Amino acid sequence: xxxxxxxxxxxxxxxxxxxxxxxxxxxxxxxxxxxxxxxxxxxxxxxxxxxxxxxxxxxxxxxxxxxxxxxxxxxxxxxxxxxxxxxxxxxxxxxxxxxxxxxxxxxxxxxxxxxxxxxxxxxxxxxxxxxxxxxxxxxxxxxxxxxxxxxxxxxxxxxxxxxxxxxxxxxxxxxxxxxxxxxxxxxxxxxxxxxxxxxxxxxxxxxxxxxxxxxxxxxxxxxxxxxxxxxxxxxxxxxxxxxxxxxxxxxxxxxxxxxxxxxx
Numbered sequence: 001x002x003x004x005x006x007x008x009x010x011x012x013x014x015x016x017x018x019x020x021x022x023x024x025x026x027x028x029x030x031x032x033x034x035x036x037x038x039x040x041x042x043x044x045x046x047x048x049x050x051x052x053x054x055x056x057x058x059x060x061x062x063x064x065x066x067x068x069x070x071x072x073x074x075x076x077x078x079x080x081x082x083x084x085x086x087x088x089x090x091x092x093x094x095x096x097x098x099x100x101x102x103x104x105x106x107x108x109x110x111x112x113x114x115x116x117x118x119x120x121x122x123x124x125x126x127x128x129x130x131x132x133x134x135x136x137x138x139x140x141x142x143x144x145x146x147x148x149x150x151x152x153x154x155x156x157x158x159x160x161x162x163x164x165x166x167x168x169x170x171x172x173x174x175x176x177x178x179x180x181x182x183x184x185x186x187x188x189x190x191x192x193x194x195x196x197x198x199x200x201x202x203x204x205x206x207x208x209x210x211x212x213x214x215x216x217x218x219x220x221x222x223x224x225x226x227x228x229x230x231x232x233x234x235x236x237x238x239x240x241x242x243x244x245x246x247x248x249x250x251x252x253x254x255x256x257x258x259x260x261x262x263x264x
Contacts, residue, residue: 031194034145034179036068037075037101041219044237048072050194052177054170056187056223059199061151064217065183066092067100067241068199069147072181074101081144084108084137088130089152108137127157131165138172138180146173150184158188166192187223196223205240214240 035048042048049055049072057065073083083106085092090111098104112129124132127150134148150158170192173180182189187196198220205214221235 032177034072035075037071038068038241040237041068044219044221044235045195045224049179049181051179052174053194054166054173054180054182054189054192055195055197056182056184056189056193057197057199058184058186058222060185060201062215063199063201064215064219064241065151065199066149067215067217068197068219069149069181069183070097070100070102071241072179073097073107073145073147076145076179077101077103077106079144080106082106082108082142083145083147084110084143085147085149086110086112086130086133086137087149088112088126089149090126091152092149108143110137127153127161131161134169134180135165135172138169138176138178141176141178143176143178145179145181147181147183150182150188153184155184155186155188158184159186161188163190163192166190193223194225195221198222202238216240 031053032051033045033047033049034051035042036045057068059065073085076083078101083102085097085107087110090113092109092111094104094109097107110130110133112126112133130148130150134146137143137146166189169180169189172178182193187193200218200220202216202218205216216238217240218236218238220237
């Protein structure tokens with residue numbers, strides 16, 4: 001009587017013109033990752049954030065979302081790679097970005113705001129501009145990492161972004177091998193996100209009793225797919241960021257989305 005492995009090979013041979021592996025599961029490939037620049041977070045994620053996929057950093061304000069994104073872009077730009085930051089609420093502080101180690105010459109900063117487009121006199125809200133800008137940049141390719149900053153956007157508005165848009169972002173990021181980071185108060189990409197990290201503040205770090213030297217944050221992995229194995233380590237870690245990371249700047253004159261469309 002033939003063995004089970006022999007029967008399996010016989011069945012797969014007879015069905016190979018229809019199914020490549022009728023009974024044998026297709027081996028899962030290791031997801032390519034890029035280090036965040038934060039040792040504790042890289043250890044939690046088995047190397048870093050996924051390349052060619054969507055990662056969401058969620059949590060309230062001052063929870064470490066921006067600090068982690070700055071650390072990641074700092075790591076990418078130091079390698080000579082070009083990155084982009086789509087600032088839906090025009091809140092990024094370039095001085096804090098430079099202080100975190102980002103090479104500003106390697107960073108494209110898109111500042112959004114409520115402006116009236118030249119086409120059909122349509123009013124483009126800051127969210128409209130951010131989504132359109134992200135779409136254009138992903139389709140253009142050439143960016144190692146792209147941050148979509150929706151941290152100050154209300155979840156009621158951001159949750160209205162169609163699932164088809166996130167699926168298109170996911171496909172474009174995979175094709176161009178771009179790491180798309182979405183900063184928000186909650187998760188918006190849903191099934192299109194390969195990784196969701198929930199950030200929360202722990203406490204401030206002081207030098208003496210009057211000098212603020214940094215912040216302690218906690219990060220929890222709430223979703224992680226496309227990995228070779230499920231990590232056995234606890235999905236929670238803490239890390240510390242210097243006090244100059246993650247600062248927000250006051251609102252400034254926004255960038256017109258139509259100018260970007262003409263250049264594309």
